[in-house]
Amino acid sequence: MDEFRNIKMVRIIRTVFRLMAAALAVASCAASPFSLENAPLEPEFVCDFADWTPEYVTVEGSTQGLAIHGKYAFVMHHGGMCCVFDMKKKALVSAFMMDGNTGHCNNAAFGIEKATPSSQFPLLYVSECGGEKSYCFVSDVTTEGSRLVQKILFKGSGFPAAIDWGLDKQNGFLYAYGGLNGDFKILKKFRLPKLSDSDENGEVVLTDADVLDEVRIDEGINIWQGNCEMGRYAFLPDGYDPYDLLLHVVDLEEKKIALTKDLKELVDEPEGVDYQGKWLYVLFNTTSQPRHSKLWRFSLR
Numbered sequence: 001m002d003e004f005r006n007i008k009m010v011r012i013i014r015t016v017f018r019l020m021a022a023a024l025a026v027a028s029c030a031a032s033p034f035s036l037e038n039a040p041l042e043p044e045f046v047c048d049f050a051d052w053t054p055e056y057v058t059v060e061g062s063t064q065g066l067a068i069h070g071k072y073a074f075v076m077h078h079g080g081m082c083c084v085f086d087m088k089k090k091a092l093v094s095a096f097m098m099d100g101n102t103g104h105c106n107n108a109a110f111g112i113e114k115a116t117p118s119s120q121f122p123l124l125y126v127s128e129c130g131g132e133k134s135y136c137f138v139s140d141v142t143t144e145g146s147r148l149v150q151k152i153l154f155k156g157s158g159f160p161a162a163i164d165w166g167l168d169k170q171n172g173f174l175y176a177y178g179g180l181n182g183d184f185k186i187l188k189k190f191r192l193p194k195l196s197d198s199d200e201n202g203e204v205v206l207t208d209a210d211v212l213d214e215v216r217i218d219e220g221i222n223i224w225q226g227n228c229e230m231g232r233y234a235f236l237p238d239g240y241d242p243y244d245l246l247l248h249v250v251d252l253e254e255k256k257i258a259l260t261k262d263l264k265e266l267v268d269e270p271e272g273v274d275y276q277g278k279w280l281y282v283l284f285n286t287t288s289q290p291r292h293s294k295l296w297r298f299s300l301r
Helices: 002-031
Strands: 043-048 063-069 072-077 081-086 091-097 108-110 124-127 136-141 146-154 163-168 173-179 185-191 203-206 213-217 228-230 233-238 246-251 256-262 269-276 279-285 294-299
Touching: 063 124, 063 279, 108 163, 108 269, 124 163, 173 233, 228 269, 233 269, 246 269
Parallel strands: 063 108, 063 269, 146 203, 163 228
Antiparallel strands: 043 294, 063 072, 072 081, 081 091, 108 124, 124 136, 136 146, 163 173, 173 185, 185 213, 228 233, 233 246, 246 256, 269 279, 279 294
């Protein structure tokens, strides 16, 4: 009888472990839809946002960062204009100037924290990309406007020029990205600051002591554009005319380019990048035509 009970207990334990393993596998897939081994990254045209924008709306500044939340796409433009689109209705919702941000807006991403319990969206992180300090501007946004609530900057080593900022929002990390065009690129990883981390000036100052990890790519990425991070991987658009147009996937653990997708058939300059579900979205700038922000998506699995 004891032997029978022991065998039964072993079977129960094995079943529990199998169920736990399956649950972890499902959770892993949910957290990161990207699989390097099964990554077609085939482009699919979504829209030219000019077709969704009424003629009476003036769009100013070259197309830059992209942030997606639910059915809404926030399209950033140089100088601080934000155009909000309803992806289901295929229509412009509003266009406004970002509070306190007249920068290049080279990259954008939604985070996790909300400014208030009643905030419509999580905090929006937009790269100044230039200026005196290359701030990451953190804003409480609605579909009609924004309120600047925090500024993040890096006072440390490694970056010879402007800094962009990107998020691994699912895992709570902030990345600083930069380097030199035609030369090396660096990604520095930080814990994503909270609003409560701000000083009396509403700023968070990051230093070398705050760096959790660093990836340096010495060749292969020519012109840095937007960036987004997803666990082990970073997605980095690259180039503008007359340079090659590329999309790089960097393995942040192996610290190397794992895959490069040629985008020359898409013609325009790849800029902001974000993902939702099984899709990676890349926003393209049409030179001297800020209305014509073109959106493509790439299957992650």
